[in-house]
Amino acid sequence: xxxxxxxxxxxxxxxHDPQTFIRKYIWSQDHKVIAxxxxxxxxxxxxxxxxxSVMMRLQLGFPDNFSFITPESYYQFVTMHGMIMVxxxxxxxxxxxxxxxxxxxxxxxxxxxxxxxxMLSYWVYLVSVIILLTSFFVPGGSTGAGWTLYPPQxxxxxxxxxxxxxxxxxxxxxxFIVAFTMGGLNYVTTILQARCRGMTLMRLPLSVWGIFMAxxxxxxxxxxxxxxxxxMLLDKTLMTSFFMPAVVSAGVQTxxxxxxxxxxxxxxxxxxxxEVYIVALPAFGIVSDLLSTHARKNIFxxxxxxxxxxxxxxxxxxxxxxxxYVSGMNPYFGFFFATTTLIIAVPTALKxxxxxxxxxxxxxxxxxxxxxxxxxxxxxxxxxLTGIFLGNVVVDLPLSDTYFVVAHFHMVMGxxxxxxxxxxxxxxxxxxxxxxxxxxxxxxxFWMTFLGTYSIYLPMHYLxxxxxxxxxxxxxxTDFMPESAHTLNTSITISAIFVALSQLIFFYxxxxxxxxxKKADPNPWHATTLEWQTPDTPPKHGNWGHDLPxxxxxxxxxxxxxxxxxxxxxxxPAEIAxxxxxxxxxx
Amino acid sequence: xxxxxxLLAVIMFVVIGWLLRxxxxxxxxxxxxxxxxxxxxxxxxPAKTFGLVSFLAVATSLFALFISAYAMRMHMGDWSPVxxxxxxxxxxxxxxxxxxxxxWTRNAAGKxxxxxxxxxxxxxxxxxxxxxxxxxxxxxxxxxxxxxxASNPASAFFYVLTAVHGLHLLGGLWVWARSMVRVYTxxxxxxxxxxxxxxxxxxxxxxxxxxxxxxxxxxx
Numbered sequence: 001x002x003x004x005x006x007x008x009x010x011x012x013x014x015x016h017d018p019q020t021f022i023r024k025y026i027w028s029q030d031h032k033v034i035a036x037x038x039x040x041x042x043x044x045x046x047x048x049x050x051x052x053s054v055m056m057r058l059q060l061g062f063p064d065n066f067s068f069i070t071p072e073s074y075y076q077f078v079t080m081h082g083m084i085m086v087x088x089x090x091x092x093x094x095x096x097x098x099x100x101x102x103x104x105x106x107x108x109x110x111x112x113x114x115x116x117x118x119m120l121s122y123w124v125y126l127v128s129v130i131i132l133l134t135s136f137f138v139p140g141g142s143t144g145a146g147w148t149l150y151p152p153q154x155x156x157x158x159x160x161x162x163x164x165x166x167x168x169x170x171x172x173x174x175x176f177i178v179a180f181t182m183g184g185l186n187y188v189t190t191i192l193q194a195r196c197r198g199m200t201l202m203r204l205p206l207s208v209w210g211i212f213m214a215x216x217x218x219x220x221x222x223x224x225x226x227x228x229x230x231x232m233l234l235d236k237t238l239m240t241s242f243f244m245p246a247v248v249s250a251g252v253q254t255x256x257x258x259x260x261x262x263x264x265x266x267x268x269x270x271x272x273x274x275e276v277y278i279v280a281l282p283a284f285g286i287v288s289d290l291l292s293t294h295a296r297k298n299i300f301x302x303x304x305x306x307x308x309x310x311x312x313x314x315x316x317x318x319x320x321x322x323x324x325y326v327s328g329m330n331p332y333f334g335f336f337f338a339t340t341t342l343i344i345a346v347p348t349a350l351k352x353x354x355x356x357x358x359x360x361x362x363x364x365x366x367x368x369x370x371x372x373x374x375x376x377x378x379x380x381x382x383x384x385l386t387g388i389f390l391g392n393v394v395v396d397l398p399l400s401d402t403y404f405v406v407a408h409f410h411m412v413m414g415x416x417x418x419x420x421x422x423x424x425x426x427x428x429x430x431x432x433x434x435x436x437x438x439x440x441x442x443x444x445x446f447w448m449t450f451l452g453t454y455s456i457y458l459p460m461h462y463l464x465x466x467x468x469x470x471x472x473x474x475x476x477x478t479d480f481m482p483e484s485a486h487t488l489n490t491s492i493t494i495s496a497i498f499v500a501l502s503q504l505i506f507f508y509x510x511x512x513x514x515x516x517x518k519k520a521d522p523n524p525w526h527a528t529t530l531e532w533q534t535p536d537t538p539p540k541h542g543n544w545g546h547d548l549p550x551x552x553x554x555x556x557x558x559x560x561x562x563x564x565x566x567x568x569x570x571x572x573p574a575e576i577a578x579x580x581x582x583x584x585x586x587x
Numbered sequence: 588x589x590x591x592x593x594l595l596a597v598i599m600f601v602v603i604g605w606l607l608r609x610x611x612x613x614x615x616x617x618x619x620x621x622x623x624x625x626x627x628x629x630x631x632x633p634a635k636t637f638g639l640v641s642f643l644a645v646a647t648s649l650f651a652l653f654i655s656a657y658a659m660r661m662h663m664g665d666w667s668p669v670x671x672x673x674x675x676x677x678x679x680x681x682x683x684x685x686x687x688x689x690x691w692t693r694n695a696a697g698k699x700x701x702x703x704x705x706x707x708x709x710x711x712x713x714x715x716x717x718x719x720x721x722x723x724x725x726x727x728x729x730x731x732x733x734x735x736x737a738s739n740p741a742s743a744f745f746y747v748l749t750a751v752h753g754l755h756l757l758g759g760l761w762v763w764a765r766s767m768v769r770v771y772t773x774x775x776x777x778x779x780x781x782x783x784x785x786x787x788x789x790x791x792x793x794x795x796x797x798x799x800x801x802x803x804x805x806x807x
Contacts, residue, residue, distance in 0.1 A: 113634040185641050193634045201606070202615040216602060219641065220595055223649035227656060234747065239737040242660060255737070258665035263656060266588055270652070298616065306610055310603050317595055554615035 029115035030541050031100045034122050036432070038096030041122075045129050046089035047503075052081040054500050061493025063474050071473040072160040075144030078471070079161075080136075082147025083169070086275065087176060088129055090417055094282035095180070095218065096125060098424060099187050099211045101432070105531035106208050108196025108549045108571075110542045112186045121186070124179035128172045135161065135168035143169045146471065148268060151243040151261045155236045157250055166236060170229045177222045177229075187215045196530075198551035202306070203570065205529045205555040206299060209306055210285020213313040214278045221274035221317070228267040235259065262327055269320040276413050277316040281309060283420040284351055287373045289555075290423050291355055293527045294370035295362030296566050298556035301354040308347035315344040325396045334393045341391035345384070352381060363559065363566070367525075368442035372423030375450045376416050383412025386461065401471070404464020407457045415453045422449070422506070429510070430520030431531060434538045437513040445505040452499035459488045526567045529555050533569050590658060594651040598644050639785050643792055646755060650796055653751065654803060657744050661807055667739045671804050672728045678721035679801060685714035686787075686794040693787040696780040704770045704779065711790070712763050715756060722749050741807075748800050752793065759789050 025033060056077045059069045069077075100118070104111050112118045135142040144160030145153055153159050154166055161169075191204070191212045204212075231242040235256070243264040244256035292299040299305060321329060321337040355377050364370065386408040390396045399405060422445075429437050467480055475481060475489075523532040535545040549571045557568040560577070568577045660666070692707025726746065734742040766782045 114638060181642075181645055185638050185645075188641050189634050189638045193632075193637050200613070200615070201609045202613040219645045220598060220648045223645060224591075224652050226649065227652045230747065230751075231656065234736070234743065238743075240743040241665070241737070241740055242656070242743065258663045259740070260660060260663055263659050266659070267652065267656060270588060270591065302615065303610065303613070307607070310606055314599050314603050317599065318592070556616070 024541075027119065029111070029119045031104050031112050031115070031118060032432075032539065034118055035097050035100035037122050038092055038100060038125065039098075041126055041129060042089050042093040042097060045084055045133070046093075048133070049081045049084035049089060050500055050503070052077040052084075054497060056081065057493040057496040059473065061490045061496075072144060073141070074473045075146070076142045076160050076165070079144050079147055079149075079169075080132075080142050084132070085414065086147065086279070087173070088132065090279045090413075090421075091180070091218070091275070092125060093421060094279060094417070095187065095211060095215060096122065096183055098207070098282060098286065099183070099215065101428070102207055102531060103187055103190050103211060104194070105534070105539065105543060106205050106529055107191060107194060108199050108530050108544070108551060109190060109194040110544065110548070113189045113194050114186050117182045118186045121179050121183035124175060124182065128176035128179060131168055131172040131175060135165045135172075138164040138168065141165055148265075148272070149232070150268075151232060151235065151259070151264050152245060152247050152256075155232065155244065156247065156254075167233065170233045170236075173229045174226055174233075177226045180218055180222055184215045184219045187211060188219070196548045196551060199530075199570075202303070203551055203554045205285075206288040206302070206305055206309075207282070207285040209309050210281040210283070210288075213309045214281040217274040217281070217313055217316060218278045221271045221278070224267050224271035228264055228271070231267075232264065262324075265324050265327060266321070269323045270317075272323060273320040274316045277312055279413050279417050281312065283376070283417040284309065286424045287376050287420050288351075288355065288358075289529065290369050290373040290420075290427055291358050292556055292558060293427075293525050294365045294367055294373070295359050296365070296558045297358055297362040298558055299354065300357040300360075301350075302554070302556060304350055305354055308350050311347040312344060315340060315347070319344055322391055322396070325393050326400045331393075338391055338393050342388065345388060345391070348384060352377065352384070367426075368437075368439060368446055369423040369427035369525075371443065371446045371450075372419045372426065375446070376419045376423065379411050379419060379453070380416040383408055383410075383416060387412060398467075399464055401469050402464040402466075403460045403468050403470050406470050407460035407464060410457050410460075415457065419450070422446070425510075427525070428531075429513070430524050430537070431522075431534075432538055433514050433517075434520055435513050435517035436520045436524065437517060438509050441505055441509040445502060445509065448502035448505070449499060452495050452502060455495040456492050456499065459492055463488060523569075526565070528553075528557055528567050528569050530570055533571055588655050588659070591648070591651045591655040594647060598647065633781060635781060635785060639788065643789075646792070646796075649751070650800070653748060654799070657748070657803065657807075660740050660744070663740070665739070666741055668807060669729065669734050669739070669741045669745050669804070670732075671745070671801075672725045674721055674725045674728065675801060675804075678718050678725065679797065681714045681718040681721060682794050682797055685711050685718065686790045688714060689783075689787040689790045693784050696776045696783045699776045701776040704776060704783070708763065708767050708770055708783070712760065712767065715760060715763070715790075719753055719756060722753055725749070745804060748804070752797055752800060755796075756793055759786060759793065762786055762789075 024030075028034060028037075055066075055069055056074060058066055059074055100112070103109075140161050140163040142161045143149070143154065143165035145155075145166060149166070149169070155162060159166075191208060195204075228243075231240070234240045235242055235244045239255050241256045241259035243261055244254070244259040245261065246257045247254050288299050288305060319337060319340045321333065322341045325334055325337075359374070386404070390399060390405065390408055426437060426442055429435070463485055466482070466485055468475065468485055475486070520537060522534070522537040525532070530549055530551070531539075533549060534543055551570045552573045553568065553570055555570055557570075557577075559566045560568055563577050688707060688711040692704060692711060695703035695707055726749070729742065729745065734745075736743050736746055762782065763786055766779050766786065769779050769782075
């Protein structure tokens with residue numbers, strides 16, 4: 001197929017030079033401003049979710065010491081914490097935040113191809129967040145159905161927030177999906193249609209590959225959540241029976257008849273499992289770039305990394321029912337999903353090997369972004385290994401309702417992506433703000449977060465093996481729980497508070513550095529990718545000044561033999577600098 | 588979920604297959620000076636066309652999932668088929684006419700015949716409104732015959748599927764209205780050609796979706 005660079009498609013670009021303060025910083029169509037808006041909103045709502053988790057931990061570590069934590073509010077905290085973290089923080093931050101900022105810059109484009117729709121995407125996202133947060137203040141409070149919102153419990157009497165909370169949650173999710181779709185169409189189209197000259201698909205940095213595949217997954221998987229949200233909303237408001245079976249509630253026969261809660265579970269997890277990779281793939285991509293840049297070495301097995309991203313994307317649609325082993329499924333069905341789950345571990349493990357091999361004999365600079373990137377490898381291997389446990393039906397059944405699962409998914413899709421988020425923020429902070437952060441504070445933040453989170457989640461595996469059930473408000477006096485389990489719960493809570501408070505260092509560092517940090521070099525890490533080659537730091541509207549860049553090499557020309565610098569930017573022509581891998585690999 | 592799986596498998600097969608073709612046999616770490624300025628492959632189509640195709644993939648996923656839910660729910664024992672109003676046949680004809688007229692308008696725009704755009708767009712829009720109005724009348728008829736939203740899952744699905752389809756059509760009418768304004772304010776065929784072309788594709792797509800949904804409703 002013919003290649004048409006966006007430079008040759010100037011008539012297609014919607015020009016939107018901002019003239020006023022509002023058009024420049026609020027109602028802005030600039031992808032960088034939208035990225036910052038997305039990120040700040042996501043981080044704000046993430047802090048809310050962090051506070052909720054501290055409240056949950058207070059109850060679990062010091063049961064019945066806090067009068068404001070009732071069983072109802074506890075379940076509301078659990079539900080809102082989970083939903084906010086997965087959807088409104090991680091999905092929005094990786095795709096709306098990093099996706100928006102990095103795609104045009106890394107592809108060598110001036111902006112997203114549909115900037116107006118991109119702007120709308122943010123504002124619709126904000127509306128979804130406002131609707132969600134409103135549910136804290138309506139009669140009955142927010143929903144306490146658990147983040148999976150399983151019927152019949154989610155809309156049955158007795159569940160917290162059954163009056164308004166659940167309605168607002170479902171409406172908020174539907175609005176979020178509209179926002180995501182508008183953004184997602186932009187990301188995909190920009191990556192495929194608006195790359196600068198010379199930027200072939202295989203010269204794209206892995207960050208863009210990860211964001212691209214995650215967006216494809218999101219576009220195809222979020223409709224499943226939309227379908228289930230619409231149908232549950234109708235069950236709640238118009239008394240349809242899509243999901244609601246005939247149930248007696250508080251001695252009264254409800255008007256529902258023969259609905260299928262399992263149908264909801266299928267729809268929810270058909271979205272839910274790809275969602276894991278919607279969060280993970282951008283993290284995989286970004287961490288690859290962080291490791292390569294700070295180890296001064298090309299990423300090991302670039303093509304394999306790309307194919308692994310594609311394979312994970314494809315396979316992620318056929319593993320959803322491993323979340324439903326306990327629903328009483330046909331054993332052959334379980335066997336199929338256990339097999340596909342183990343197969344998806346292959347490309348994932350391949351990526352892990354390649355990250356480790358990228359570090360091998362690299363010139364490792366233990367700067368803050370690199371610390372977070374290496375920490376990610378630890379936590380991801382940890383969470384991935386426990387995933388192999390839970391992917392097997394016979395192991396999953398006894399562990400499914402215990403803290404082992406809480407530990408697993410927090411390691412694999414809580415701590416790991418968050419570590420990448422921090423690493424990425426530190427890495428691109430100089431480009432975004434034009435200022436350097438305080439390295440010492442950054443290292444304090446890293447060690448407190450990394451060691452703190454380990455001291456939270458490592459003991460949870462042990463609690464899970466003991467059989468300590470998750471979702472419980474209070475454990476009570478049970479014979480199978482030794483005193484040590486209670487002590488451990490207290491210790492976990494103290495660690496959680498410690499980690500939560502240590503984030504204040506991060507916020508202080510960011511704000512103080514932005515106001516009075518040292519002026520940043522345009523390319524402080526000596527990175528090769530295009531975003532570091534902009535004429536201005538931070539990049540101005542339109543990114544590239546008069547001329548778009550032209551790319552002549554892949555994104556990983558680090559430590560190329562025979563070249564004096566240990567990096568060659570992507571836009572340096574081959575006549576000026578050689579193109580090649582490290583250590584003189586034969587061409 | 589088989590229906591959704593098959594459709595998504597097809598979509599993913601196309602996406603991943605295309606991407607693999609771009610990435611196999613490439614060695615990005617090697618110098619390729621000769622074709623640096625023009626290297627790389629991309630789909631040579633306007634960004635808006637590509638955006639629409641991507642959106643159709645999303646919509647296909649949405650409708651496929653609704654149909655999957657329909658297929659799973661109908662086996663639950665309380666399913667009582669709805670006698671679909673005959674009016675739906677008439678409505679289907681309206682939508683088919685709208686699609687045909689849109690295609691006619693698209694051809695006219697392609698040939699630069701500006702004078703045909705006004706009647707073309709007007710008639711296509713009229714048939715579309717007739718379809719939507721007809722769907723509302725069908726709802727009233729169904730309601731009058733005692734098939735309420737909550738009375739049976741079959742009737743609930745009828746309302747939901749037709750509503751979701753209708754909402755997609757309303758979204759299309761927004762773009763249609765913008766084309767109408769431009770054509771009636773003197774725009775030439777060339778300047779609205781892409782917009783009309785994309786609308787025509789969208790109308791064909793929604794006709795196809797309606798044919799599938801209508802077939803499903805009739806046969807179950």
